[in-house]
Amino acid sequence: MDSRPKMIYLPDTMINWPWPRTINPHYEDVKAEVDASIRDIKAPSPEFLAAFDKCDTEHLRVGCDMMNSFLFVEEYTSIDNRTGAKEIVNIVIDALHNPHKIRPEGECILGEILRQFWARAIRSASLSSQRHFVETFTAFLHGMPAKALDLEQGHTHSIDDYLKLRRYTIGLKPCLFINEMEMGLPDEVFYHPVIVDLAECITNLVLIDNVNLCRERLGLRYAHDLHRT
Numbered sequence: 219m220d221s222r223p224k225m226i227y228l229p230d231t232m233i234n235w236p237w238p239r240t241i242n243p244h245y246e247d248v249k250a251e252v253d254a255s256i257r258d259i260k261a262p263s264p265e266f267l268a269a270f271d272k273c274d275t276e277h278l279r280v281g282c283d284m285m286n287s288f289l290f291v292e293e294y295t296s297i298d299n300r301t302g303a304k305e306i307v308n309i310v311i312d313a314l315h316n317p318h319k320i321r322p323e324g325e326c327i328l329g330e331i332l333r334q335f336w337a338r339a340i341r342s343a344s345l346s347s348q349r350h351f352v353e354t355f356t357a358f359l360h361g362m363p364a365k366a367l368d369l370e371q372g373h374t375h376s377i378d379d380y381l382k383l384r385r386y387t388i389g390l391k392p393c394l395f396i397n398e399m400e401m402g403l404p405d406e407v408f409y410h411p412v413i414v415d416l417a418e419c420i421t422n423l424v425l426i427d428n429v430n431l432c433r434e435r436l437g438l439r440y441a442h443d444l445h446r447t
Contacts, residue, residue, distance in 0.1 A: 231427045252282040255334075280342070281396045283335040288389050290331050295362035303366035307359045314352055343399035350408055351395040361386035381425070390421040 242248075291310060295303040309329045313321065317337040321329040340348055365387055367373070394417065398408075407413065 231423075248279050248282060252279060252286065255283075280335075280339045280399070283338060284393070284396065287332055287335045288392075290328055291359070291362070294326065294328055295366060300363045300367040300370055304363040307362050310359055311356060314355065339395075339399070343395070344402045346403050346405075346408070347395055347398040347401065350398060350403075351392055354391040354394070355389075357386055358389045358392055384425055385418075385421050388421060388425045390424050391417055 291306075294306050306326055306328060309326055310332050313319075313329045313332040314336050317333050317340060319333070321333060339351075343351075361383055364383060
């Protein structure tokens with residue numbers, strides 16, 4: 219007889235979060251500008267656009283563009299074809315390294331989305347923050363083909379293996395760019411063991427508590443991450 223529980227209850231780990239939340243005073247104006255820019259770009263599907271409309275971002279323009287870029291990258295690479303996902307990743311990486319280059323005609327729209335985001339971001343971001351973002355975002359991108367291969371082969375990870383991959387594909391470390399972009403942090407600070415440990419702790423918190431559950435509620439196609447373990 220199967221004695222395993224039929225229902226798993228996830229605790230509200232944020233119920234005692236000690237710090238208050240505030241909204242940037244320019245939020246509404248910037249959100250309207252960003253939302254308009256997204257509608258100027260052809261969405262991958264009506265379902266994706268409907269899910270996007272449910273989102274409520276809390277950052278200014280660069281942060282909004284960055285989070286939208288994450289959504290588009292994950293939408294386009296959530297396929298069961300490793301080769302196709304790798305081709306898309308290469309387009310995105312090229313756009314990051316060449317933000318002023320006109321994208322080829324007929325290319326996946328992700329190239330232009332990332333090009334526009336990064337061309338705007340580098341106007342105000344410190345050089346060190348740009349370098350750190352490209353490094354961490356590239357690591358995030360390289361996890362996408364691995365995820366696509368799992369879908370292609372129907373591979374099921376162990377919990378430990380899943381967490382190792384998801385720490386990259388969750389995309390938390392590139393998001394630190396928003397906090398760093400006005401700073402000129404040298405590598406000895408950014409890669410200090412204490413900072414690295416803190417980033418790992420935050421990654422685990424977001425991985426387990428926040429993004430997967432929120433995305434599943436939005437109806438986006440990220441539930442397979444939870445069901446592949």
